Amino acid sequence: MPTRVSAKHHPHDDAPDTAEAFRQLASLPAGPRRDTLREQIVEAWLPMAGRLAGRFRNRGESNDDLRQVAALGLLKAVDRYDPERGNAFESYAVPTITGEIKRHFRDHMWTLHVPRRVQDLRNRVRRAGQELSQTVSGREPTVAEIAEQAQLSEEDARAGLEALDSFSALSLDAELPGSGDGYSLGDALGTTDPALDTVVDRAAVAPRLAALPERERAILYMRFFADMTQSRIAEELGISQMHVSRLISRCCGRVRDQVMRDAAARP
Template sequence: MPTRVSAKHHPHDDAPDTAEDFRRLASLPPGPQRDTLRERVVEAWLPMAERLAGRFRSRGESYEDLRQVAALGLVKAVDRYDPARGNAFESYAVPTITGEIKRHFRDHMWTLHVPRRVQDLRNRVRIATQDLSQTVSGRRPTVAEIAEHAEMSEEDVRAGLEALESFSALSLDAELPGSEDGYSLSDALGSADPALETVVDREAVAPQLAALPERERAILYMRFFADMTQSRIAEQLGISQMHVSRLISRCCDRVREQVMRESA
């Protein structure tokens, strides 16, 4: 007669004794009987999964969503658990469920892409801030206090504090705090400077313009920078408008040829 293997003691006071059920699951072939037993085991361990989900309630996600993620982790743990290895189910299920919840936060909750290291710094800073808030009243803990409590450098604390504000993004159409006229973030954003496209051209012609005779430089400046007409330039220099036109055309051709020659 085979010896009945006694169930191992569970560290959870209200943990169900499902050792025999897991042994049966391992021996049953796929089918309705196995599916029914699997559902019963999952249901028995759901309270533990919900307790694990409750540890993450203060991180900005709804408890109902956390329960669903934890339940998914529990199902994975039930399907992958091997009772033949001799370990209690919860020793495998707890890290599996916790890992599933953390993966949910990493993959679905961050609006901005934040490196894993910075996410870890954020969590350490958040926990340290919560701990210190119980001893420091009337103000927020300082960077130095958080660094000492969490055994972190002040630079890492600052990175974690910045990440606390990066968990979600503000809509560009959202009204800014304190705004009374519907002023949104999009109203504060600038636009691309159209002159940026001419920067390269201006830098290319600058040496050639500087090499022109003084009178030609003055004519080009008055025409293209001071926006003066050819007639007014001619009047100011005491020459004919036709002469001004020829000088402008000749200078532009010379500068263009020199720039093209150097860029070839």
């Protein structure tokens, strides 16, 4: 016959009377009967766990997820509660469930890693701001007012205010405030400079280019740095285009061979 879980007046109106059920649970060995009784106790306390979860609504987490976290805290409380200590289960379950929900926010809801102390400052500053918004009209409360309301120093109040924006990250595709032209944060980020891949090669080639005869250096400069065509270089120097082509090919081959020998000679 299943154990009856009765209702009784508690400081929490939805807290059931499960004292006798817990005494039985503590005396039962592991098995189907104990599992059934445990499920009955959990089911009886679920409404209160759901109400505790409701205290944390509108903070970026869905109500269903909050209820699941609260139910997990309730299961932990049921499994860890010792009726022999003489304390009512309610006095143990409420802080356990609340602590589980707070831990969920701390460990899983922050996009950026923020120290626990700063998270606590954020919560105090947020509450102070909400309280002041009911008394201060037409403007945002000042840092000094928030610090006084939260009983914090102005430095700690500023740290809490800065953490208000750290709970979630801004999308890189989001338009920057005040831009007005669709300019996003992603547009402001730099990219890898493709020239970085050639830094080592440039450093290796530089001394060999400097050792070339002046005319050959001039031809390479005009071709690869000034982006001049071979025909224009030939016209500039008064030689044939074929001659320019041979000089470029010969200089590049010579420099390449010298650089490779230098690399092979390094220890």
